[in-house]
Amino acid sequence: MPDQVLFGIEAATNGLMAGVMYSLVALGFVLIFKASGIFNYAQGVMALFAALTLVGLQEGQVPFAHLINAIFGTEVHHFGWHMPALLAILLALAVMVLFAILVERYVLKHLVNQEPIILFMATIGLAYFMEGFGDLMWGSDIKKLDVGLIQGINATIDETTYNWFGYGFYIDNLDISATIVAAILVTVLVLFSQYTKQGRAMRAVADDHQAALSVGISLRFIWVLVWSIAGFVALVAGIMWGSKSGVQFSLSLIALKALPVLMLGGFTSIPGAIVGGLIIGMGEKLFEFAIGPMIGGATENWFAYMLALIFLVFRPQGLFGEKIIERV
């Protein structure tokens, strides 16, 4: 097989894997938008905050250490433990659930029946608050995240493809882990929303707030539930992206990667987030491989948005989004 074809296949495969990473971020947006109609601007910062909390707990970092030391003149920084990854993940999840409760109690509860733009603005404020709060709580230095995920080239795929084609394909072990995690996550989310009482309640709220309230579904509980699940998804995304770059404040920018995925897949569809991610990931990698070198490279960022915009022309609601029909 010619080298360029093999390189193209390798680029496409890696694009699909990268798309899964984008989908992990997009899923959080979809969950909240679907259940409450809120475009959660803070989703990227939630991933950052969750990852910061995870590393902080794992490494035994004292929260607000700088503040405590500045006020009391102490020198406390660490508790002196190194927590197992699983326990740290569970505790970080608990923190995200607590965060969901607080958001519902102090933000969302007061904004019931407000225009979507008001709710959107509230999430912008929330994003800035969380970024500063995370900084104050865990410090702004870069942190190495190690929950046992293997990184680097997958030797088996490399050797196997080398034996078949004379060229070993590069697939990152971290991307393989992300794919498996995403598959499990989507399966669990779909099963949860289809076959559990809370899942059905979530879907009812998503369909019609007023009707759901009239049959006794607690809107407040559903919001806490949805934001908790979105917090869990943010934690997963934070782990995957943070493993690659370390946990630092630029992690919140991963939200930029999710936007074209949402535009393409639709804001209300979990499978849409996955398929959208795969299309964006593969599309941008193939474009960069085939066309990028001719036009100076670094095409991925704008190509993803351009692809999403093209889809919008033909399907404004995205591939799997709900078509909005307003009768006058």
Added chain:
Amino acid sequence: MKLTKIAAAAAVAVVAASPVMADLVFPSLSYRTGAYAVGGIPFADGYADYMTLVNERDGGVGGVMTRVIECETAYNTEKGVECYEATKGEGALIYQPLSTGITYQLIPKASADGIPVHSMGYGRTSAANGKVFEWVFNYPANYWTGASAAVNYISAQEGGSLKGKTIALVYHNSGYGKEPIRTLEVLAEKHGYSLMLVPVDHPGQEQKSQWLQIRQQKPDYVLLWGWGVMNQVAIQEAANIRFPMDHMIGIWWSGAEADVLPAGDASNGYKALALTGVGNEYPLFADIQKYVVDAGKAAGAGDQIGTVPYNRGIYAAMLAVEAVKTAQAMHGVADITPVMMRDGMENLMMDEAKMTALGLPNFGPTFNVSCENHGGPGLASVTQWDAGAKKWNVIAPFEAPDMDVISALVAADSEAYAAENAITPRDCK
């Protein structure tokens, strides 16, 4: 009620009539928030701590206290310009904004206002021509001398010949990242290597395409021209594709502890150019500990001392203070003006005896600044990361770049700038 008003008016009058305490104002356009805070915080801490040390230990410079005015830019060019406008009226002596984008915006403004800008190892490279850029300095090294230093180092590694070799430049797709391209192209013609350009868009969280390209085309060396998260991801991706770390060389903005630590042991052997000495084994740091950290006057928690960006902040502040001393000696005035500061910078001489006396032996290169040459000699050392010991080691001392090539490029670019902006170059005789 009347008495209260009279008392308040009297208090205001007393305050207004009091002589204004002279001070030397150094605005610090810092970024402690945002995507690039990891590099911005320790630099700002180092800068502030050095100024605090000068006040606490020496009673200021020539008896006049220093005052650092910090203004948060979040590495955002517009905010940087706002900070400049907000602080220039405070008597600012010099701007060292730690951002190429902000520097570009400040060049015309500061030139018009008559306030020196010092972009140490960043900013507009051709500002090294003092005849055209009267108010802008970029000593002791700039991007083009950095590119040349890297190529010279690689050439030495290859036994003096780069013919048939391929060097890839993985760069931040911005004005900063594109700066070395022209130099590397000219050097490619001279040395006979092929230059492979690999741009990475901001912020650089996702670089799979770029590293697949490198894996497929197998360049002999990679030059990394990144900042912030782009550095950490690039080093991790290089390790992932098993690119030899000792064949990867970063510019000095891609050579901090934060760049290599996330990749763990995989980053062992990675190399980077350096503007200053590494570590905290310098006598000056004992003074910083005693007069600044232990006295509770440190800008940060005191845990960044000796890191690459902290040391660079120290170095930037030290060069500013030495320029103040030079200006004070030249003009016989302690409370100097920005014009005098410019004179001090143009006559700055950094020799080993001076650095040793400051407690920083061999910390930076020796150099002289002049009216014509605002860029210094462009010396850079090469450091290598030891992942086991978690420290940088200097593996090649400060060495001169290919000034024949650089000088011609600086002259061409600065003359074009002068023509575009109707600037008549100064006569430096």
